[in-house]
Amino acid sequence: xxxxxxxxxxRSVRTLLVRWxxxxxxxxxxxxxxxxxxxxxxxxxxxxxxxxxxxDILEAWAVGRTFDWGFWKHPPLMGxxxxxxxxxxxxxxxxxxxxxxxxxxxxxxxxxxLARRFMQGDKRAVILLLLLLTPVYLFHAEKYNANSIMLAVxxxxxxxxxxxxxxxxxxxAAAAGFLxxxxxxGKYYSIFLIIGFVxxxxxxxxxxxxxxxxxxxxxxxxxxxxxxxHVYWLAQNDFLPFQYAVHTHIARxxxxxxxxxxxxxxxxxxxxLFPVISLCVMLRSHLREWGRNLKELPSxxxxxxLVFAASILMPIVMVVGVGSDLPATWHFQGLFLVIxxxxxxxxxxxxxxxxxxxxxxxxxxxxCAVLASPLHALYRNAHPNQSGxxxxxGAALELASAWREAYGVPLARVSGDDGLAFATEFYSPDxxxxxxxxxxxxxxxxxxFAKGWSALCFAGEPRCDAxxxxxxxxxxxxxRWTFPVTLSLWGVTGATREIAxxxxxxxxxxxxxxxxxxxxxxxxxxxxx
Numbered sequence: 001x002x003x004x005x006x007x008x009x010x011r012s013v014r015t016l017l018v019r020w021x022x023x024x025x026x027x028x029x030x031x032x033x034x035x036x037x038x039x040x041x042x043x044x045x046x047x048x049x050x051x052x053x054x055x056d057i058l059e060a061w062a063v064g065r066t067f068d069w070g071f072w073k074h075p076p077l078m079g080x081x082x083x084x085x086x087x088x089x090x091x092x093x094x095x096x097x098x099x100x101x102x103x104x105x106x107x108x109x110x111x112x113x114l115a116r117r118f119m120q121g122d123k124r125a126v127i128l129l130l131l132l133l134t135p136v137y138l139f140h141a142e143k144y145n146a147n148s149i150m151l152a153v154x155x156x157x158x159x160x161x162x163x164x165x166x167x168x169x170x171x172x173a174a175a176a177g178f179l180x181x182x183x184x185x186g187k188y189y190s191i192f193l194i195i196g197f198v199x200x201x202x203x204x205x206x207x208x209x210x211x212x213x214x215x216x217x218x219x220x221x222x223x224x225x226x227x228x229x230h231v232y233w234l235a236q237n238d239f240l241p242f243q244y245a246v247h248t249h250i251a252r253x254x255x256x257x258x259x260x261x262x263x264x265x266x267x268x269x270x271x272x273l274f275p276v277i278s279l280c281v282m283l284r285s286h287l288r289e290w291g292r293n294l295k296e297l298p299s300x301x302x303x304x305x306l307v308f309a310a311s312i313l314m315p316i317v318m319v320v321g322v323g324s325d326l327p328a329t330w331h332f333q334g335l336f337l338v339i340x341x342x343x344x345x346x347x348x349x350x351x352x353x354x355x356x357x358x359x360x361x362x363x364x365x366x367x368c369a370v371l372a373s374p375l376h377a378l379y380r381n382a383h384p385n386q387s388g389x390x391x392x393x394g395a396a397l398e399l400a401s402a403w404r405e406a407y408g409v410p411l412a413r414v415s416g417d418d419g420l421a422f423a424t425e426f427y428s429p430d431x432x433x434x435x436x437x438x439x440x441x442x443x444x445x446x447x448x449f450a451k452g453w454s455a456l457c458f459a460g461e462p463r464c465d466a467x468x469x470x471x472x473x474x475x476x477x478x479x480r481w482t483f484p485v486t487l488s489l490w491g492v493t494g495a496t497r498e499i500a501x502x503x504x505x506x507x508x509x510x511x512x513x514x515x516x517x518x519x520x521x522x523x524x525x526x527x528x529x
Contacts, residue, residue: 013363017356024121030112033128038105040370042098045142048373049097051380051390051487056145057096058392058422061086062434065425069233072240074146076230077186081149091426096144103152104141110155111336117162117300118344122355126282129362130275130339136332138369146187150333153183154193158307158337161197161219162300165204168213177219181226188241189315189330194223196311200303249324260326261316267328268312272338278361279342282354293345301344308337381487381494388458388497392423394485395456395499400428403454406479407505413448416455416464420499424456449475452506459498468502479503 023029063071063079064086070076082099089095108128115124131137141148157179163172180197183190201210210216234241283290297305311334319326384390403411414424415435425434435448455471457464459482472478480502487494 013360014356017359018352021122021125021352021355021359024124030109030124030128033125034105034108037108037132037366038098038101040366041104041138041142042094042101044370044373045101046094046097048376049093049142049380049389050377050489051384052393052423053093053096053426054143054145054389055387055392055419055422056143057100058419058426060144060146061091061096062422062425065431065433069229070237070241072237073244074241075185075187077153077182078144078146078149082144097142100142100144100148103144103148104137107141107151107155107333107336108137110152110159111340114155114159114162114304114340115344117159118298118340119346122350122352123343123346126279126350126355126358127339127343129358130279130343131336132362132366133275133278134271134332134335136271136335140329140332147329147332149186150183150190153179153186154190154333155336157183157193158304161307162303164215164219165201165206165210165303166300168210168215170214170218173215173218174222177222177224178226180219180223184227185230187330188245192311192314192331193307193334195314196307196309199310200306203306204299204303206299250322257319257323257325260324261319264319264326264328264331265312265316268331268335271328271332272335275339276342278358279339282350282358283346286348289348290346293347294342297341297345301341304337305341308334308341377489378492381489381492384487384495384497388417388419390487390495391458391485391497391499392419393427394487395420396424396427398483398485398499399424399454399456399501400430402483402501403430403452403503406503407452409452409506411454412451412506413453414455415453416502417457417461420456420458424454449504450507452504454501454503457500459500461500465500468500471502471504475504477505479505 020029020033059073060078060082063074063076064081064083065079067080067083068076071079081103082096085095085099089098108131111131112124112128115127119127137151141151157176160172160176160179163169164176176197180190180194183193201207201216204210280287312331315326315331318324380390399414400411410430411424411428411432412430413435414421414428414432421434425432432454435453455468457468468480472480480500482498482500484496484498486496
């Protein structure tokens with residue numbers, strides 16, 4: 001009787017999965033799958049990271065506050081999307097969790113759009129399920145930033161390029177060009193995707209028909225038109241993102257660059273191991289036939305293979321040549337091509353029971369992760385991330401309260417540790433503008449203090465302490481103090497971390513009747529010097 005009670009729900013699940021697979025070509029199976037994925041993932045991350053968001057997400061909103069053609073650190077696409085998102089959704093943690101997962105769901109939809117060109121039915125589902133066995137569309141996607149925004153842009157651009165190469169029509173050629181420009185507006189690393197397109201166009205056996213058509217010229221023209229406003233912005237702003245890139249990523253010694261290149265390759269391979277092994281298990285009785293299929297790829301898949309090979313090999317060559325670093329996260333958005341090629345090459349049907357088993361495993365792992373999210377939240381309450389992200393919201397709200405109590409006017413500018421500064425910009429009711437941190441400027445520029453300025457760092461950070469001390473010495477009316485931020489979750493008191501703060505009141509207030517209301521009390525109440 002006990003076995004029947006256990007097996008009955010499993011049989012019901014398997015029956016439901018079979019019906020879901022049957023409706024892939026004729027129904028809404030894939031859209032329902034993607035909507036469920038987005039909703040459950042957003043819920044799980046909202047609970048797991050209940051204390052606050054990653055610095056990159058806060059930065060994306062800060063970038064998008066001004067709808068401009070550039071930002072001193074990154075191209076503008078992630079900011080544009082965040083800006084448009086907050087025109088519809090509220091400025092809350094849960095809405096940005098939803099944005100991150102909608103971006104991941106859109107990326108999977110784009111991959112499925114490509115998959116439809118080569119396969120039908122179960123194989124489309126297998127590709128999406130295998131991709132969810134990588135951390136890319138969950139844990140990488142959760143940190144909405146200039147890297148994760150490429151999850152959707154790269155497959156859409158690849159789809160347009162494939163259609164342009166095969167059909168050579170003006171419409172698809174223009175779409176490919178504009179999508180390449182959009183990819184560059186997301187992250188300059190996308191130049192390697194474009195190199196992949198160029199290499200594939202020249203190396204493919206059918207290259208003559210494409211290269212002698214008008215399609216490549218239309219793509220080039222549309223790409224240049226799409227990127228031109230950003231190039232103009234770069235010229236008007238001293239190419240600031242390139243200065244940041246050189247300062248942050250260039251000038252590594254040769255041995256370090258070689259290690260980075262090797263780690264880049266190994267990490268990307270490691271991310272593919274679990275799905276590739278799972279696929280091998282599914283096809284265990286057809287491995288030889290699968291091998292023969294891979295040697296005889298159809299034209300479209302061979303084109304995608306060339307795109308992937310060129311796009312992943314060129315950055316490895318570059319990092320060694322110019323002496324830069326190469327984080328593996330920069331190429332995660334291109335890994336879908338490997339799974340697409342491996343499954344698309346199959347000229348035989350995958351046994352239905354194997355697809356059902358894969359769906360059961362992926363669904364079980366996903367649901368376990370969602371159900372475990374409260375446990376993760378409790379763990380982080382007592383053992384916070386080393387980055388300090390769990391303390392961002394508390395520190396930002398404490399500074400906002402201290403500023404209002406001291407000066408009674410909105411805080412205009414905030415700087416210091418990037419994560420804490422972006423958090424203050426996001427969580428403070430005043431939404432002060434971010435100023436570049438101590439890592440990039442000895443002192444804030446002239447005029448920064450006029451309307452009021454403040455900064456936060458984690459206590460004990462030597463460079464920031466020295467930076468704050470220099471400001472306190474040179475700027476009249478400066479106030480420095482430290483205060484603790486203690487985590488609390490569902491009535492459980494958690495870890496504590498000290499925050500160092502500095503405030504410079506608006507230039508009109510010090511010594512005037514409308515000056516600080518209770519500046520001395522702020523330091524006393526918050527453990528000031």
